[in-house]
Amino acid sequence: MSQPLRIAVAGLGTVGAGTVQLLAKQHELLLRRCGRALEVVAVSARDRNKDRGIDVAGYAWYDNAVQMAREAEADVVVELIGGEDGPALATCQAAIAAGKHIVTANKALLARHGTALAQAAEQAGVALNFEAAVAGGVPIVKALREALAGNVVDRVYGILNGTCNYILTEMRETGRSFDDVLAEAQALGFAEADPSTDVDGIDAAHKLSLLASLAFGTELAYDAVYVQGIRGVTPIDIEFAGELGYRIKLLGSARLTERGLEQRVHPCMVDTDKPIAHVDGVYNAVIAQGDFVEDTLYEGRGAGGGPTASAVVADLVDIARGQRVPTFSVPATSLNRATLLPMDRHRGAYYIRLNVLDQPGVIADISAAFRDEAVSIESMLQRGRSPTEGVPVVLTTHTTEEAQMRRALDQIAQLSAVVEPPHMIRIEEL
Amino acid sequence: MSQPLRIAVAGLGTVGAGTVQLLAKQHELLLRRCGRALEVVAVSARDRNKDRGIDVAGYAWYDNAVQMAREAEADVVVELIGGEDGPALATCQAAIAAGKHIVTANKALLARHGTALAQAAEQAGVALNFEAAVAGGVPIVKALREALAGNVVDRVYGILNGTCNYILTEMRETGRSFDDVLAEAQALGFAEADPSTDVDGIDAAHKLSLLASLAFGTELAYDAVYVQGIRGVTPIDIEFAGELGYRIKLLGSARLTERGLEQRVHPCMVDTDKPIAHVDGVYNAVIAQGDFVEDTLYEGRGAGGGPTASAVVADLVDIARGQRVPTFSVPATSLNRATLLPMDRHRGAYYIRLNVLDQPGVIADISAAFRDEAVSIESMLQRGRSPTEGVPVVLTTHTTEEAQMRRALDQIAQLSAVVEPPHMIRIEEL
Numbered sequence: 001m002s003q004p005l006r007i008a009v010a011g012l013g014t015v016g017a018g019t020v021q022l023l024a025k026q027h028e029l030l031l032r033r034c035g036r037a038l039e040v041v042a043v044s045a046r047d048r049n050k051d052r053g054i055d056v057a058g059y060a061w062y063d064n065a066v067q068m069a070r071e072a073e074a075d076v077v078v079e080l081i082g083g084e085d086g087p088a089l090a091t092c093q094a095a096i097a098a099g100k101h102i103v104t105a106n107k108a109l110l111a112r113h114g115t116a117l118a119q120a121a122e123q124a125g126v127a128l129n130f131e132a133a134v135a136g137g138v139p140i141v142k143a144l145r146e147a148l149a150g151n152v153v154d155r156v157y158g159i160l161n162g163t164c165n166y167i168l169t170e171m172r173e174t175g176r177s178f179d180d181v182l183a184e185a186q187a188l189g190f191a192e193a194d195p196s197t198d199v200d201g202i203d204a205a206h207k208l209s210l211l212a213s214l215a216f217g218t219e220l221a222y223d224a225v226y227v228q229g230i231r232g233v234t235p236i237d238i239e240f241a242g243e244l245g246y247r248i249k250l251l252g253s254a255r256l257t258e259r260g261l262e263q264r265v266h267p268c269m270v271d272t273d274k275p276i277a278h279v280d281g282v283y284n285a286v287i288a289q290g291d292f293v294e295d296t297l298y299e300g301r302g303a304g305g306g307p308t309a310s311a312v313v314a315d316l317v318d319i320a321r322g323q324r325v326p327t328f329s330v331p332a333t334s335l336n337r338a339t340l341l342p343m344d345r346h347r348g349a350y351y352i353r354l355n356v357l358d359q360p361g362v363i364a365d366i367s368a369a370f371r372d373e374a375v376s377i378e379s380m381l382q383r384g385r386s387p388t389e390g391v392p393v394v395l396t397t398h399t400t401e402e403a404q405m406r407r408a409l410d411q412i413a414q415l416s417a418v419v420e421p422p423h424m425i426r427i428e429e430l
Numbered sequence: 431m432s433q434p435l436r437i438a439v440a441g442l443g444t445v446g447a448g449t450v451q452l453l454a455k456q457h458e459l460l461l462r463r464c465g466r467a468l469e470v471v472a473v474s475a476r477d478r479n480k481d482r483g484i485d486v487a488g489y490a491w492y493d494n495a496v497q498m499a500r501e502a503e504a505d506v507v508v509e510l511i512g513g514e515d516g517p518a519l520a521t522c523q524a525a526i527a528a529g530k531h532i533v534t535a536n537k538a539l540l541a542r543h544g545t546a547l548a549q550a551a552e553q554a555g556v557a558l559n560f561e562a563a564v565a566g567g568v569p570i571v572k573a574l575r576e577a578l579a580g581n582v583v584d585r586v587y588g589i590l591n592g593t594c595n596y597i598l599t600e601m602r603e604t605g606r607s608f609d610d611v612l613a614e615a616q617a618l619g620f621a622e623a624d625p626s627t628d629v630d631g632i633d634a635a636h637k638l639s640l641l642a643s644l645a646f647g648t649e650l651a652y653d654a655v656y657v658q659g660i661r662g663v664t665p666i667d668i669e670f671a672g673e674l675g676y677r678i679k680l681l682g683s684a685r686l687t688e689r690g691l692e693q694r695v696h697p698c699m700v701d702t703d704k705p706i707a708h709v710d711g712v713y714n715a716v717i718a719q720g721d722f723v724e725d726t727l728y729e730g731r732g733a734g735g736g737p738t739a740s741a742v743v744a745d746l747v748d749i750a751r752g753q754r755v756p757t758f759s760v761p762a763t764s765l766n767r768a769t770l771l772p773m774d775r776h777r778g779a780y781y782i783r784l785n786v787l788d789q790p791g792v793i794a795d796i797s798a799a800f801r802d803e804a805v806s807i808e809s810m811l812q813r814g815r816s817p818t819e820g821v822p823v824v825l826t827t828h829t830t831e832e833a834q835m836r837r838a839l840d841q842i843a844q845l846s847a848v849v850e851p852p853h854m855i856r857i858e859e860l
Contacts, residue, residue: 018722022580022722026580026581026582029582030579030580032647032760032761032764033579033647033756033759033760034579035761131577137720137722137723137724137726138726139572139573139576139577139578139726142569142572142573142576142577143569143572143573146569146572146744146747146748146753147561147569147572147741147744148569148740148744149460149463149464149743149744149747150452150456150460150739150740150743150744150746150747151456151740152456152459217462217463275705275708275709275729278705278708279705285727290567290740291736292448292452292567292736292737292739292740292743293567293730293731293736293737293740293741294567294730294731294736294737295730295731296567296568296569296728296729296730297715297727297728297729297730298726298727298728298729299705299726299727299728299729300723300724300725300726300727301723301724301725306721306722306723306724307722307723307724309580309722310578310580310581310720310722310723311577311723313579313580313722314576314577314578314579314580316580317576317579317580318576321754321755322752322754323576323753323754323755324751324752324753325751325753326463329463330462330463331462331465334462
């Protein structure tokens, strides 16, 4: 029997406390599975006396996580502090300097500093594991890094934020507005008091940038992710989506082609026949497409203490068993710098909803704007008739380039009979 | 840069040829991901001159796989011969004796000999990897063995046979009979000339026994799997299932409780709201439930040269990277021998379809039979009326024990107004 793996946990929020609980409850099971014990030896948080439902008396206590990373008699530091800089970054840097492995759930930190941290960790010969940073309990990091290693992965996409998926699911099922459902989600604890990281797509963008690096062997390029959240999704668009055979989902999608690296997070119209259309509520799902394996889908709870702790412990188990793979599938010094494809170059089909006064010639003017930009209309439907009040006109287009679409919409927005800015949602080809 | 991993491939059917092709095509990628080359050095098959779309001239050729396992200058033997005994078993035994790692896609072999082979491999210090044996390209073995290692897994279930799922999907979409769709599937190459291993549930049972061992740390107990295939599924049952809000799927389900180990493969009524109800065609999907992670779902192509080769190569990548975990999640000498729960003790709800002459008292007699066995009826519907020809009567029950249900059905089958043996499909609580 080998020496125990000694673990220092920085941050005792929901995930930190869940991790400590899991390691205590499954102590014997993990011993059997790993051939050695997984022992928490030290913990760090701001307030020692806060009740977290766990007994921290048996562990060395540090008020300062950086000091713990430097000084604790531990093999691994679990970073669950959060934040893209500050103490989280300093804790990881201190752990690497002290020759300790790192396990983190911090997507914001990795999206910003992942390439540099991975290079430093690999040079120091320590692991930088982050299964919990993407899609909670769903083992998509391991899948991309190990299970699909025999494939050229050309696309990875999915539902990466449980809060947004919960809100969109509730909006669809109840017909209520975004603001209404958000307020309820906040009351229920499914959304933060400041929801912008979730609902503006930032959290999903962090995760997408990690998936892209893992899948394609490219340097992290978080700043190049096109990001649009779900605040603009309205009940009427959800209703029209249903009529057209779609559901609206916030997807993160990354693709590497000879044109370059495309990374996008925005609401999408998804065909109801596709499995991803049926991933509802707080669930996350990721689809990875490889040249030999074809489509593989991974689904589960994307957040919460239990699922996220499960992912943290999976990373600890890998370290305990001596399993080591390059942080982003290939050595961090050999990650490629991809050509970045700007969103203007995105090609796809579009759903457009206009609010239009039903006056002679308006449809001709709209059609002319699309024709001028060589955008081909696939379908059009108009609801109601009123020359004095706006009525909805919904169009779908064939595949076109984003830049052309934007120019056509700018022209349409100028028309006097078009009484509010056009609503546009991209139709996703899956 | 380390030494290449030298690979000997036994069996050059679809999967063997696919594996050789993948390793050739992704040579540079695998070198980058593993830090060493993956080199095929030897191959074995019955007929050297058969055209397989691959050039075998560069590899040492063996007519005899056992001899190759013994003598080839290889680190790993990939066993893709198939069959539960014979040359496949002898090849694996020879590889272990020669200190070579094994990668296999052979579920029949492992279902029969997995515990003994794992013990021998672990004692010899070699890997016995079998990702490709369950659900083709879907990395469920790695998920159970590694990603969910922090969880007590209490249930694992799924769609484990693509041929059956294809047939059931076609039957549902077209209303055609089992025999008709099977014949078409055989013509299209989706089903074997002798389809019994697939359609009688044997292949799914092999896979289920492997999943149970991985999930629960129990010795393989293939002989204890309750197996019923899909030959008895009729278009009328599929139609009634739809009316009742269900789809019929062939599921394999394993559960470990204090009552014992339950392993079952049979057609199930699955609520259409559940994700598994939407896994159609040749796709496989497995759901694993852990106490911390809760539900996780893994879906992809369950067969075919590309997806299966992807899984074989994932196992080779693990070996190349020095990743080693116990074959069935815990050391093979410490696998538990579970109490086996017989099918008579299964508890669940049931769908029953009777063909009944519409005569006075018949419903009373049927109801009495259920009452005598304390089976509680949830719903009943009768279609059409005819005192001289049979009409269908469909019932669903509340949860009951299989033994009670069987006794009630035996009694009902004796009634003179019941003109064919009762049709029973279990309703699955997911």
